[in-house]
Amino acid sequence: MSIFHRISNLGPSNNKTNWIFILPSLGLLSLFGLPLLALVFRAAGTDFFTFALSIQALTALRLSLVTSTISVLISIFFGMPLGYILARWQFPAKTIVELFVDLPVVLPPSVAGLALLMAFGRMGVFGKWLSFFGISLPYTTTAVILAQIFVSAPLFVRSARVGFAEIDLRLEQAARVEGGNEVQIFRYIMLPLAWRGLLTGLILAWTRSLGEFGATILFAGNLEGKTQTMPLAIYLGLERSLGVALALSVLLVLVSVLLLGIMRKLEKH
Amino acid sequence: MNAEMWLRIRSVKLINMKQYILFVVIYGIIFAACGKVPTSISMTNTVPPVTETQQGAFQTSKPLIVFGASSLTEVFIEIGKSFEALHPSDKVIFNFAGSQALRSQVQQGAYADVIAFANTREMNTLVTGNLVIKNSATIFLTNQLIVILPEQNPGNINSLADLSNKGVKLILASDAVPVGSYSRQVLSNLNAPFGENYKNKVLANVVSGEDNVKQVVIKILLGEADAGIVYISDAVSAPSLKTIEIPPIYNIVAKYPIAILKETQQPYLAAEFIEFVLSKTGQLILQKWGFSPVNP
Numbered sequence: 001m002s003i004f005h006r007i008s009n010l011g012p013s014n015n016k017t018n019w020i021f022i023l024p025s026l027g028l029l030s031l032f033g034l035p036l037l038a039l040v041f042r043a044a045g046t047d048f049f050t051f052a053l054s055i056q057a058l059t060a061l062r063l064s065l066v067t068s069t070i071s072v073l074i075s076i077f078f079g080m081p082l083g084y085i086l087a088r089w090q091f092p093a094k095t096i097v098e099l100f101v102d103l104p105v106v107l108p109p110s111v112a113g114l115a116l117l118m119a120f121g122r123m124g125v126f127g128k129w130l131s132f133f134g135i136s137l138p139y140t141t142t143a144v145i146l147a148q149i150f151v152s153a154p155l156f157v158r159s160a161r162v163g164f165a166e167i168d169l170r171l172e173q174a175a176r177v178e179g180g181n182e183v184q185i186f187r188y189i190m191l192p193l194a195w196r197g198l199l200t201g202l203i204l205a206w207t208r209s210l211g212e213f214g215a216t217i218l219f220a221g222n223l224e225g226k227t228q229t230m231p232l233a234i235y236l237g238l239e240r241s242l243g244v245a246l247a248l249s250v251l252l253v254l255v256s257v258l259l260l261g262i263m264r265k266l267e268k269h
Numbered sequence: 270m271n272a273e274m275w276l277r278i279r280s281v282k283l284i285n286m287k288q289y290i291l292f293v294v295i296y297g298i299i300f301a302a303c304g305k306v307p308t309s310i311s312m313t314n315t316v317p318p319v320t321e322t323q324q325g326a327f328q329t330s331k332p333l334i335v336f337g338a339s340s341l342t343e344v345f346i347e348i349g350k351s352f353e354a355l356h357p358s359d360k361v362i363f364n365f366a367g368s369q370a371l372r373s374q375v376q377q378g379a380y381a382d383v384i385a386f387a388n389t390r391e392m393n394t395l396v397t398g399n400l401v402i403k404n405s406a407t408i409f410l411t412n413q414l415i416v417i418l419p420e421q422n423p424g425n426i427n428s429l430a431d432l433s434n435k436g437v438k439l440i441l442a443s444d445a446v447p448v449g450s451y452s453r454q455v456l457s458n459l460n461a462p463f464g465e466n467y468k469n470k471v472l473a474n475v476v477s478g479e480d481n482v483k484q485v486v487i488k489i490l491l492g493e494a495d496a497g498i499v500y501i502s503d504a505v506s507a508p509s510l511k512t513i514e515i516p517p518i519y520n521i522v523a524k525y526p527i528a529i530l531k532e533t534q535q536p537y538l539a540a541e542f543i544e545f546v547l548s549k550t551g552q553l554i555l556q557k558w559g560f561s562p563v564n565p
Binding site: 223224227235238 | 478
């Protein structure tokens with residue numbers, strides 16, 4: 001009897017043809033799994049707890065968690081309306097809007113960082129105006145959050161859009177017939193029905209924010225406690241000592257596993 | 270997604286023939302344009318060792334890989350070109366990064382023939398780790414520090430003392446980088462004329478710790494900070510920057526070592542490269558770029 005069962009209830013799957021699916025999957029899983037296991041294995045051989053509980057590590061961890069949480073909340077607040085618009089409305093230049101939403105995802109993070117600097121840096125196109133009002137963005141924690149939103153919000157928007165688009169139009173129309181306005185429809189129909197897409201988007205955006213490096217180091221800089229997030233601390237820690245980098249990496253993996261686990265639990269609910 | 274939607278999607282032709290041809294043409298143009306990269310001087314991170322059958326007196330077609338500290342970027346590129354002019358069938362390929370990053374790469378197994386660092390600390394780590402050919406290490410230049418400011422001097426900094434003013438945005442390399450640790454040494458030295466708290470006040474103005482010296486230069490060139498501390502050679506490479514000198518009594522002298530790695534497969538060519546760097550021609554090139562030669 002095979003241990004593999006297909007999700008559609010067509011009975012247990014054939015042992016022989018299973019291998020067509022299993023082998024390539026194993027290959028890819030090894031590529032994912034082996035380095036992660038090697039990371040933990042090598043880290044276990046070092047003075048893990050000294051490094052992991054050092055001030056630099058904990059500061060970076062706290063900064064990463066705080067900034068990524070804020071980034072995700074902002075991404076959700078601004079991203080849901082945008083996702084809804086893209087899912088349900090038609091308007092001229094919609095393709096351009098879609099392009100702007102997709103670009104930050106495909107662009108290399110260093111390009112994102114440079115672009116943010118060119119726009120909002122002190123000598124930036126808009127930064128000059130901000131300086132006039134006394135606001136200087138580079139090298140601040142706000143810059144870290146902005147960089148994270150830039151690279152991760154599009155992931156949420158795309159997922160939210162798919163979630164909203166999947167909802168049966170007839171349900172929406174029925175609600176309209178019943179006399180609901182846009183806000184009510186959004187709150188009582190769209191949101192609850194699209195929650196899977198929204199949750200997936202949240203996971204993607206959060207983990208992407210946690211891992212953001214290129215845009216952060218260019219736009220926000222690197223200063224312990226203010227802008228040195230975990231990925232920066234790992235990259236620079238590597239040059240100091242392998243032990244530091246390993247400890248921080250394992251910490252980041254653990255945090256990510258925790259977050260993903262919580263999300264999956266909520267999904268199954 | 271239900272079955273109906275799947276069927277509808279599969280029946281739609283995603284792109285037609287014209288779009289396909291257009292895509293291939295554009296892709297081909299981009300690919301061809303990228304092909305025209307000069308092969309003699311390029312930057313690469315690691316090159317796996319190639320089995321070599323000819324060596325020594327015969328010309329090798331394998332490039333010489335040199336890992337150099339970031340501050341050596343411009344000068345080594347010129348030295349590389351001059352070296353290639355003297356050895357027509359040899360090419361030199363460079364990898365520039367902070368000395369600590371290069372040391373880390375070598376420790377992790379990156380292949381290089383020659384290494385040139387901005388301090389002896391990183392070189393010593395490799396010597397102790399038995400990765401360097403012992404007697405090949407030699408100092409080939411010295412360098413000193415200088416303060417750089419953006420052309421428009423947005424922080425209104427006119428003297429070393431001004432660096433400790435409140436609100437000044439200062440960029441240093443992080444202290445793991447040679448120039449970062451040198452900078453902090455110089456700041457300690459400046460406590461003598463400016464008072465005990467000078468260094469602390471200046472360090473409180475640091476807004477970012479960069480990974481190599483060229484990152485500091487770029488941020489100042491972009492005007493995104495008020496001041497930075499780099500090598501005199503970096504100021505020479507970026508003449509548009511304003512500078513404030515650090516008096517020699519408070520300045521440090523950075524000694525740059527160059528050496529051949531044990532893993533090299535071209536020890537003779539590597540030795541010739543180092544010889545060229547130490548030769549009159551090489552030292553003149555170094556001087557031109559703002560370094561202090563060891564063989565005047």
